[in-house]
Amino acid sequence: MQYAENILGTIGNTPLVKLNKVTQEVAALVLAKVETFNPGNSVKDRMAVKMIEDAEADGRLQPGGTIIEGTSGNTGMGLALVAIIRGYKLICVISDKQSKEKMDILRAVGAKVVVCPTDVEPTDPRSYYSVSKRLATETPNSWYVNQYDNLSNALAHYQQTGPEIWEQTKGKITHFVVGVGTGGTISGVGKYLKEKNPNIKIWGIDTYGSVFKKYHETGIFDENEIYSYITEGIGEDILPKNVDFSLIDGFTKVTDKDAAVYTRKIALEEGIFVGNSAGAAVKGLLQLQEHFQPEDVVVVLFHDSGSRYVGKMFNDDWMRERGFLEEPITKAEDVIKEHLDKPLIVVRTEELVSHAIERMRKYKISQIPVVDTTGFVGSLDESHLFQSYLQDKNTADKPIKEIMGKPFPIVAKGTKIEAIAPLFTRDNAAVLIDLGNGKHHIITKYDIIGSIQ
Known part of the structure; x- marks a missing residue:
């Protein structure tokens, strides 16, 4: 009989799958290392086991202890599987930009989830880095994993993922392309492959809002490069010890929109349901295609499952709200189709200005048409109100007709955007x-502005 002693025995030996349609413009053979076949549905299962085993071996993690980690979700899932099998408790600290699915899955496998704000400095006491460290000092018999600086992370990929890719390609791999977050995957795999063949090129996929690309090229840690971004699992505002820049031949940056769009393309064109970082990796690979020759073998790693992003990249409303959904915007009604069903908010000439202010506040709008029995006769916007208030502090008690501006122009349904803009x-x-x-x-x-794609 063939069976695993427990779920941890199913980690690794994930397949290589040829990409066809989504990379058809690339001359080389492109193979995806699909890490969703791991039991926790991500590449992070590998290093979760390794980090825990090494911590057990040197005494950092004691029997019955509590594992504490800051995670974007996938490492937490891997740690949860090991914690269940080995009898540990787990606290996962996660940033609020991560998908709800990731948080729900972590709770489903027994982890306590602490959510922290994304838009704070790494040193801010509210950041998920700081909260993780604080919880580790406050919790008895606990161990802080610190996947960013824990070198067992990269070692797991040096011992497992790299050898798998080398064996699966029979040593014919010429390029390895992967998103970079903690740096464990790219550094571990890159070290192994370059030891086998120094000519293999290692390319990292970065995102806008992250410091990796510029630091690699210039050695400068530029804080101006750091800002909030949507793409999950790759990019950083710190320099993790697991990122060995000497092993990386170059980086390319991918926008949030391109990452999201290509995540959906992989599912629709290849039938591979994977996560946001896979979309970034494929788009980055396309940006790098000038480096690939017909005889090359390019391996791109797909980190995790699309099930983590059902409410995000695979949700039309979420994509549309961010201008990521590739829909043609040509006519007036295209611009406002998301809220066409909502009634037009108006005020009447004889109402008081205070009524207009109340309505604008209630509906969170900055402009409002003014009507009387004949139709549209005027308008109010926040600049009108501001100027009127500067001139007369009692503006709120005046009738709207005394301060209203000209009526807004009216265009017919079907009017082209080009004709509306000059108005x-x-x-x-x-x-x-x-x-x-x-x-x-x-x-x-x-x-x-929202319709600009």
């Missing part, structure tokens, strides 16, 4: 669309 001026902040049957909707500058 926005310093004195005019919105345009009304006549939808027919007496219905109108408003387009603002924000709507036009």
Whole structure:
């Protein structure tokens, strides 16, 4: 009989799968190392086991102890599997930009999940780096994993992932492409492959808002490069000890939008349901295609499963809200199709300005049309109100007709965006669309900007 003693025995030996449609413009043979076949559905299972085993061996982790780690979700899942089998408790500290699915999955496998804000400095006491360290000092019989600086991370990939790729390609691999977060995968695999063949090129995929690419090229840690981004699992605002820059031949950066779009393309064109970093890796690979020759064998690693991102990259509304959904925006109604069903908020000429302010606050809008029995006769926007208030502190008690501006221009349904844009001026902040049957909707500058792709 063939069976594993427990779920940990199924980690590794993940398949290489040829990519066909999504990389058809690439001259080389492109093979994906699909790490979703690990039981925790990510590459992180490998290093989770290794880090725990090494901590057990040298006494850092004691029987019945509590494992504490800051994670984007996948390492936490790997640690949870080991914790279940080995009898440990687990606390996962995660940033609020990570998908809800990741948090729910961690709770489902017994982890306590602590959520921290994303938009803070690494040294901020609220950051998930700081909270992880603090919990480790406060929790009796605990061990802080620190996957970023724990070199067992890279060692796991040196001992497992690298040899697998070498054996699966029969040593024919010429390029390895992978997203870089903690740096364990790229450094461990890169070290093994370069020992086998120094000519193999190791390419890292970075994201905008991360410091890796510039630091690799210049040696400068530029804090101006650091800002919030959507892509999960790759990029950093620190320099983890696991990132061995000497092993990396170069980086390319991929935008949040491209990462999201290509994540969906992999599912739709290859039938491989993988996560956000895989989309970034494929788009990065396409950006690097000038480096590949027809006889080359390029291996790209897919970190995790698309199931972690069902509410994000695989959700049309989420994609549309961020301008990531590739839909043609050509006519007036295309710009506001997400809220076409909402009623047009208006005020009447005889109402008080305070009523308009209350309505604008309630509906979180900056412009509002003014009507009377004949139709649209004026408009109010925040700049009108601001100027009126500077001139008269009692503006709120005046009738709207005394301070309103000119009515917003009205265009027909089907009007081209090119014809609408010139209607926005310093004195005019919105345009009304006549939808027919007496219905109108408003387009603002924000709507036009939001439609830019």
